[in-house]
Amino acid sequence: MTSTLIIEAKNIHKAFGKRIILDGLNFEVPEGVIHAICGKNGIGKSVLLRILTGFIRPDQGSVRIHGKRVGKEVEFPGSTGILIDRPGYMPDSSGYTNLSLLGQISGLADEKTIRASLELVGLDPDDKKPVRTYSVGMLQRLGLAQAIMEDPQLILLDEPTSGLDYESQIEMHELFLKLRDQGKTIVFTSHSPWEVSQVSEKAFWLVDGKLQEEAATHGNGK
Numbered sequence: 001m002t003s004t005l006i007i008e009a010k011n012i013h014k015a016f017g018k019r020i021i022l023d024g025l026n027f028e029v030p031e032g033v034i035h036a037i038c039g040k041n042g043i044g045k046s047v048l049l050r051i052l053t054g055f056i057r058p059d060q061g062s063v064r065i066h067g068k069r070v071g072k073e074v075e076f077p078g079s080t081g082i083l084i085d086r087p088g089y090m091p092d093s094s095g096y097t098n099l100s101l102l103g104q105i106s107g108l109a110d111e112k113t114i115r116a117s118l119e120l121v122g123l124d125p126d127d128k129k130p131v132r133t134y135s136v137g138m139l140q141r142l143g144l145a146q147a148i149m150e151d152p153q154l155i156l157l158d159e160p161t162s163g164l165d166y167e168s169q170i171e172m173h174e175l176f177l178k179l180r181d182q183g184k185t186i187v188f189t190s191h192s193p194w195e196v197s198q199v200s201e202k203a204f205w206l207v208d209g210k211l212q213e214e215a216a217t218h219g220n221g222k
Contacts, residue, residue, distance in 0.1 A: 003030030006154050006185050007052065012061035014047055021047050022058070023209030031153065034176055034186045036196045039206035045189040046084070048206070049158050052187070053082050065154065081147030081155040086139060091132035095142045096125045099149055108150040117149040118142075121175060137168040144175065148184075155179065157188040161195060173199040 007029040014022040021044040029035050037045050050056045052063055054076040063070040065077035089098045096118060103109030109117075115125040121141040134142065140160060147155055161169045176186050176199050190196055196203045204211040 003032070005029065006031040006066060007187070008062075008064040009048075009052065010062050012048070012051060012063070013059045014044075014051065014056075015059060020209055022051075025061070025210050027204065027211055029185060029187060031185045032180065032183055033201045034180050034188075034199060036200035036203040037187065037189045037206060037211070038193070038196050038203050039189075039191065041191050043206050044209065045191075045206055046158050049084060049156055049187075049189060053077065053080070053084065053156060055084070077154070079150075079153045081150065081152035083143045083147045083156070083160060084158045087143055087146060089131045089139075089142070092130045094128050095123055095131060095134070095138075095145070096127070098131060098142070099146055102146060103149060106150065113151060114145075114149050117145040120148070120178070121145045122171065136163045137165070137171075140164060140168075140172065144172075148179065153183075153185060155184055155186045157186065159190065160188055161190070161192075169195065170198075 005028050007027065009025065009027040012022050012025040012027070025048070037048060039045050047056070051058050052065065052070070054070045057071055066079060068074045068077065070077055090101070096114065099109070099114045099118070100111070103114055118125040121144050123138065123141050123145060131139070131142070144157070144160065147157065161172050164172065176188070179186060203214040205214060
């Protein structure tokens, strides 16, 4: 039985000046899995993720997410949670207050879903502590809560465990698996082969502007 594709990227080219970042890249992701985009720092992983989200446009090629062509049929993909840069939260407000404000702006997240998202990532929605006092790990968790609070089908994460200690990385991986078990599709970038082997079900290595697919890795064997 063929899985429904949630991402279809075809012949993606992107250069900055004379530097070629992506060179005819093709990428497909079926729904309900954890995929990793791997490669050393500065190789173009973040550029690819920004193209998938519609934040930057490819010089050539097309991206379809949920069957809609990004930049043509839709400006930005729907039902997609995104954590690319560390969000610029209001430093003197709590995590819940920050997400509540963002939910009011989008109109797609209410008190119930925001509280549930915070609890899922291990943050207390009733904690009044200002965001400026959060550790790196807490900020990453808050960013993930923001990415999932609108109940997206697809979650795109750029280096989500960057700056986290070993224990916090493992906790983040467990969150990925929990979200996958809820039917979510997760695509994340990483430069760590160890991390990829721990949590992803399939890995793509970015080499010379193209993705090389690797066989199924871990994903808890599910």
